[in-house]
Each structure stands twice: as C-alpha cells, then as structure tokens.
Amino acid sequence: MITIGIPRAFLYYDYGHCCRAFFEELGARVIVSGESNLEILDKGAELCVDEACLALKLFYGHTADIKNKVDYLFIPRLTSISKGEYICPKIGGLPDLVRHTIPGVPKLISPEINLRKSYRQLIPAVLEAGRYFTRDDRKIMTAYRKAANMWRENTKYSLFIPPAEGPSLNIAVIGHSYNVHDRIISMNTLEKLKSSGASVYTCEMLPEELINNECGSLSKKIFWHYGRKTVGSCLYLSKQIEIDGIIFLMTYGCGVDSFMADYAERKIRRQSSVPFMLINLDEHTGEAGLNTRLEAFTDMVGMRKSEYA
C-alpha cells in the first residue's frame, strides 16, 4: 500500500479533509502530520530562510516531521484556487522550495492547480494526482466527486449571529484559515476567547456571496484569495450590530496581510465604530503579552457594550 503524507499547514485547513478522502478512496494510506507544536515550529524555522512568514516556517516543520514516514508527499503547485485570484507567491513556490531546501524529501505529488482562468483546470490536476494509484480514470473521477461533495457539505454555512446577552460578547477573529485555526500560530486565540465567555466568528463561517458582495463595491478587485476573504469578512461583520469587536490576526512577514490588514482597518474605521485590533504574530511572540492584549480588548469591548446598553 502506498503511503502519502500531507503536511498540516497552509491549505490543509481548507482542503485537507477532502484530499484525504480522495486518496483513501483510491486505496492509499494517508498520514497527516500531527498537530502543530513548538518542536515542529523550531525544526521548520531552522530549515527555512529567516525572512519567510511564520506559516511557511511551520509548513517546513510539518513536512520535515513526516518526510521519513511516507512514500510520497502531496504538495500541489498552487497558483490559484479561485477564478481571477492568486493565493500568494510563497504558497505558489512550495513544491520547488521543499524539493530544493529540505534534505531527504521523498517524491512529491505536485499537480499544477491554477484555476485563475477556469475551474475546469482542476480536472487534469486531479487525474495527474490519481494516476499515481490507478490507471482507471473513471475510478479517479468517482473519488474526486466524492471528495468534492464532502467539501461542499463541510463548507455550507449560513451565518447567524445571535445577539450576545449580558456580559458575553460576539468577537470576530479574522485571518487566513491556516493562521486562525493553527494552535501554535494563533497561540490558541480562539480557545482563549471562548473560555472568556465570548462567541467567536471566523471568515469560514461567512457564505461566499456575502464576502463577494462586499468586495464587489471596492474600487480595485482584490486579487488574493485570502485577501478577498479577510477584507470582505471585515467589511461585512463591521456592519453587523451584533458583532462587538473584530480582531485581525496576521503573521509577521505575511505580504498579503501587510496590505490587507491596513486596508481593512482604514475601510472599517470609515464605515463603523466597531472596536478593531490588529495582532501580529511571529515565532518569538510571548504568550503572556498576547493574553494581556486579548484580555484588555475583551474588557474594553465589554465596558463599551454596557455603556451603550
């Protein structure tokens, strides 16, 4: 049985489950690297150039973590995952980076995924990945459809924000899914907020139409996938009266967010008075400092709310 490794980083958080289902359907054994921990981050930071963003360092760590346990690593060459948009240069270069900088990596399965012009471009990529396991294209397509349906089921969201009662708060945590949902990068921000009694909303909970609607009114189309998602979510949520505060999580060295966080903040400040906080994370961030900032923010938001109530 062929074993495939998927690093738990970057687009794993959006597409990992359906990729796993796809390969398992084709009879492969899939190993996903473990939950992020400091050891993985340290290993990644050692292998990676210093200037890279935190998420890339973590990706290196995850890849190094499973490289000896698998026959193949699944690292697609991702140029674009949505029409008219790019992801980010660093994610685009992942297979080349891994191949040339991590010593002793196994063979890569890296089909080119570029959906900038048309979603049909996905099919050749799917077939290329599937042909490592079977020659039967029909079998591959069946597996693909199953995985795609699973993805659609998992990403069906209808946003409903109940007004937070009394001392509890509704806080939106905006950021790239692989930052917000990673324990090490986000330092458990979501859990921390939840344990302080807040309800947390993230970009993934917003239906695409709402995001696109907001971004459609901007004077320049945002050409980064995650940039559109974060800015669109910020703009939409800042108009919702039920949202008590917005926290934007970005990592140090993220080029997309260096623009988008500032852009979103400027736009929000003009249209709404909702409290907004930008948190910049890197591998040196002390957890105590983050805790203090989160507590201060929730305190401030809570006081503001009781004043207006």
Next chain:
Amino acid sequence: MKLTFPHMGNAYITIKALLDELGLDYVIPPFNNKRSMSLGSKYAPEQVCLPLKKNLGNYIEAFEMGADTVVLTGGCGPCRFGFYAELEKEILHDNGFPMEVYAFEKPEQGIWEVIERIKAVTGGFNVPKLVKAVKAAADISVMVDELERLTYKTRPREASPGETDKIYRDFRYGIFEATGGKEIKEHIKEAEERLRQIPLKEGRQPLRVGIIGEIYGTNDSQTTMDIDIRLGQMGIEVYRYVTLSSWVVDHMLKKALRMAYDMGAIEAARPYLSGTVGGHAQENAGNAIRFAKDGYDGVIQLYPLNCMPEIVVQSLLPAIERDYGMPILTLIIDEMTGEAGYITRLEAFAELMYQRRELQK
C-alpha cells in the same frame, strides 16, 4: 491638473519623455532622499514593502511642489505591486494629501477602463499622439539602460578613477534641462559619446558580478546604495538583466501586443522554479543560472525586506550555488539598513571572489 510619478532609478527619464511628448503638466519629485524615506515610513504601515514607502515619500514631496495627481503602473497579482495604487490612495487621503492616483495596468474590467483612465489624465484620446509618445518613451528606456550598461564596463576599466561617475552624474541632472523625446535622445547620445572617449587601462580583466533581485531594489540607485557604482569603483564589472526597458518593452508592450519575448531566463529557471510565483522570481532564478553558465565570478541578490517572490528565490539560491559552484550573496534592504555594514559585506564578498579566482588559476 499637475501630474507626478514615483522614482525608480532612471525611470524618471523615460516618464519625462512620455509626459513631454503628451504635452502634460507635471512635477518630477526630488530624487529619493532621507526626508522622502522618513516621510514614507511615517505614513505607511510598518510591514509593507520598501518601494511603497519610498513612493509615498515621493508623492508627498511632489505634493508640496504642487502636484495633485499620481500616475504609476500596476498589475493584478500575485506581487503586492498590483495593489500599490489602491493602498497609496487610501494612505494619502487619510493623511491630508488629497491626491488622485491612477494606475495603468492590464485591465481587469476590459480595455475601456484603461481608455477612461488615459482620457482622465491626458484630457483626450489621440491615438497617433499616444503611439508616438509611447514609442519615444520605449526607445528612450532602452537607450538609458544601454548607457547605464556602458558605465558598468567603463567604471572598472577607466584609467583615472571617477571619470565615469562624473559624466554619469552630469547626465542624470542634465536631463532636467532637456524637453521632449528628441532633446532627451540627443542628451543621452552626447553622454554616451563622452563615456566612449574615456581612456581605459589596457588588458584589465575585472571580476564580473551579476546582480539579480527585485526590480525596484536593483534599479533604484538610492535603494541599492549605488551598489553598481561601488562595485565598479572596486574594479568589478556588473551586469543586470532586469531593467526598466526589459520590463516596459518585454513585460508590458510585447505581452500586450502578443509578441514573442525573451524566455531564456524562464527556461533556465525551470529545474528550480517550474511555475510563476509573481514578480521577477522566475527571471531572477534563471538569470542566476545564466550568469553561472557565462562564467561570472559571483551573483548578488538584492531585495527589499519582505518581498514575497524574492523570498522564494532566496530559498532556492543555495541549491543553484551548490549545483553551479558559484558564490551568491543575498542582501536585504529596508529603511534601517546602515551603509557601513552594507559596504563591509560587499567588500568581503569581493575579497572572496578575488581569492576564488586566484585559486582557479
């Protein structure tokens, strides 16, 4: 309406020619300087890339000189440059500089958008005049780059040091006296003539260094802290593929007109970087390999801190260095970069290349 534009090395010569030909009113901001840099970093978000901060400084200084409209080029990703115009406009407006910013880029919403913008800036849409102006500007960008490459050759070989620099400096400031494509072309030819008459040392075989990196960071002399001049003064010949003309002519015009353009670097980069990641990443990785194959003594990669495509290239360079046995130095620049540390690293690299050449004899 008074136009202005950001500086990028010698780009002001080309843009001046274009605006002169179109008969528009404009201000050339002062060359990049300490004040413009500190103005830029004051208003820009901390982590944006260096060229945006420098641009902002240029705009604000031009605003003080009466400019009210900025023109620049743009793009649609994935490099951050495509979003410059939008963010710069926001920052200028938020800080009390009510300037209009127009980006000329591959149209997202069709060709009409570009025509509308041209109309807004030039006050009309006179096709023959536009074609003539663009043609003159494109010619001039090529001539300026050729002139600059000539200085790369003469500087390490000149018999009395400093002659090239003097002519080149006269040329850069002399441009302000010239108006229109014709005069500017004459001015360039004159400088070229003077450079060709510089007495050279016989039989000198200077070290050769290739410069790769982000286009702004390698073309703007203030950003690079005159790396080409400094290396030239150390007796090292430099070469750089990515220049303004390569970008304007190959990247923009030829692509827009669907003409064939130089794919050599992209082909060379393929084993290391098989697809586009934005910016000049593929070209730079490929050019490093081209330099190695041409027997250069070393390559220097320059980029402004946090440049996304160049981080990918930087990660790949050790593999190229190992496979081709050529030393590569990466220098990263931001607004804090100190000159002394920078020069020390250049000198150490030059020393390494000299010793390497001695050993290879």
